[in-house]
Amino acid sequence: MAHSTVHEWETAEFWAPQRSTVEASLAMQPAVYADEDFFAVEQERLFGRAWVAVALAAEVAQPGRLLVRSVGGRSVLLTRSDAGLKGFLNSCRHRGTELAEHDCDIANTIRCPYHRWHYSADGQLVAVPFFDEVPRDDFDMADYGLIPVRTEVWGPLVFVCLSDDTPPLDVWLGDLPDRLADYEFSHWRSASLDGAARMFDVAANWKLIVENFAEYYHLPWVHPELAKVSRVPDHYRYQGPGMYCGQTTTPVSGDERDDWLTLPAAAGLDDSDAASGRFVALFPNVTLAVLPSHMFLMVLEPMSAGRTLEHCTFLFPPGPITADEPSAELVESFEVTRRFWIEVNDEDIDICERAQRGIARGGAPPGPLAPRFEEPLNRFHKMTADLMTLPSIADLAVPAGDRPGDVDLYGSQPNPLPPAVELDAAT
Ligand code: FES
Numbered sequence: 512m513a514h515s516t517v518h519e520w521e522t523a524e525f526w527a528p529q530r531s532t533v534e535a536s537l538a539m540q541p542a543v544y545a546d547e548d549f550f551a552v553e554q555e556r557l558f559g560r561a562w563v564a565v566a567l568a569a570e571v572a573q574p575g576r577l578l579v580r581s582v583g584g585r586s587v588l589l590t591r592s593d594a595g596l597k598g599f600l601n602s603c604r605h606r607g608t609e610l611a612e613h614d615c616d617i618a619n620t621i622r623c624p625y626h627r628w629h630y631s632a633d634g635q636l637v638a639v640p641f642f643d644e645v646p647r648d649d650f651d652m653a654d655y656g657l658i659p660v661r662t663e664v665w666g667p668l669v670f671v672c673l674s675d676d677t678p679p680l681d682v683w684l685g686d687l688p689d690r691l692a693d694y695e696f697s698h699w700r701s702a703s704l705d706g707a708a709r710m711f712d713v714a715a716n717w718k719l720i721v722e723n724f725a726e727y728y729h730l731p732w733v734h735p736e737l738a739k740v741s742r743v744p745d746h747y748r749y750q751g752p753g754m755y756c757g758q759t760t761t762p763v764s765g766d767e768r769d770d771w772l773t774l775p776a777a778a779g780l781d782d783s784d785a786a787s788g789r790f791v792a793l794f795p796n797v798t799l800a801v802l803p804s805h806m807f808l809m810v811l812e813p814m815s816a817g818r819t820l821e822h823c824t825f826l827f828p829p830g831p832i833t834a835d836e837p838s839a840e841l842v843e844s845f846e847v848t849r850r851f852w853i854e855v856n857d858e859d860i861d862i863c864e865r866a867q868r869g870i871a872r873g874g875a876p877p878g879p880l881a882p883r884f885e886e887p888l889n890r891f892h893k894m895t896a897d898l899m900t901l902p903s904i905a906d907l908a909v910p911a912g913d914r915p916g917d918v919d920l921y922g923s924q925p926n927p928l929p930p931a932v933e934l935d936a937a938t
């Protein structure tokens with residue numbers, strides 16, 4: 512969408528403190544999280560130009576299914592037909608009416624509620640009531656198909672991009688699909704267990720939730736129990752080229768509690784994947800916490816500067832837990848895992864909401880990041896700055912991995928450079 516005023520948020524000067532090395536970088540300005548005008552510009556420039564995850568692939572796997580989703584202030588329809596997955600703007604080609612309000616089954620036809628123009632699931636205009644009463648020579652139905660929106664699937668997720676100029680999804684994802692290839696996510700399913708999916712309404716900016724996910728500085732104080740299975744010294748970077756920030760816990764620990772290790776692991780994982788937790792914040796709005804036996808996936812839906820919906824799903828590799836009727840023992844194991852995740856997520860929500868309140872109502876100027884523990888935030892800030900400032904998204908430079916060398920990048924063994932932290936002394 513064209514706009515004429517250039518806000519300071521679109522200038523290089525505004526983002527200079529985030530452009531430096533992590534050793535010299537600062538947190539972002541309060542307005543970035545709390546100002547509704549910033550939010551409006553961000554919807555247009557960032558969510559209007561990024562590949563944004565909007566649904567699970569399983570939600571639109573069946574022909575005839577139609578989903579309604581919001582992206583960058585636009586309403587988008589996703590359909591599945593024999594022609595595959597398609598995305599369209601949710602607006603009739605007659606006089607613009609919203610075609611669908613909610614997810615539904617459409618029996619292959621999208622009907623406008625106003626004057627009943629009909630569209631096929633692949634977006635062609637197929638029926639126009641009463642138009643031949645007074646024929647129009649200038650009207651060809653072939654010119655009035657629904658307006659397409661770019662749509663792609665990777666692993667369990669459906670992505671939408673409103674801009675035609677953004678690099679393709681495989682460029683956006685970089686090495687992430689290769690890095691996670693052995694998990695074979697396209698076969699993972701959310702099991703039909705009670706509470707397997709859940710939505711949280713969080714009083715915090717979406718970026719605070721991503722930042723909180725992407726750093727492990729807060730672990731000992733916000734998550735004393737989580738820090739027993741995902742120990743601070745076992746964390747390190749898991750970042751190659753791509754629009755994501757990643758860290759790994761290698762190995763996940765079962766010494767003090769084994770909440771992440773009770774479910775059956777996926778087949779075919781190498782020694783590293785089989786021992787690790789992979790934590791990936793895929794820019795802008797997805798977090799993947801991948802354990803050998805399950806994934807806790809969050810898709811963030813920004814509602815306003817200070818409010819975000821978290822759509823959470825548990826996914827499992829094919830095996831006994833995805834069977835139609837998993838054993839009582841497995842259901843109980845999942846319940847332990849689920850409770851643990853919800854507990855951890857509640858702790859994260861509380862601290863993110865508190866961060867939002869402090870930023871919105873106190874507004875202290877940004878302080879320095881801890882280079883060891885908050886380096887992924889600096890990477891995330893740079894991506895945010897790129898999307899906010901680039902005049903043309905076609906010029907986006909997908910970031911390289913942070914440092915060369917397989918050990919550091921791939922999390923293939925226990926942390927080669929554990930931090931020298933004395934946790935007992937830090938309370
Ligand atoms: S606005 Fe859709 S048919 Fe008239």
Ligand SMILES: [Fe+2]
Nearest residue numbers: 723733734859
């Ligand atoms: Fe956390």
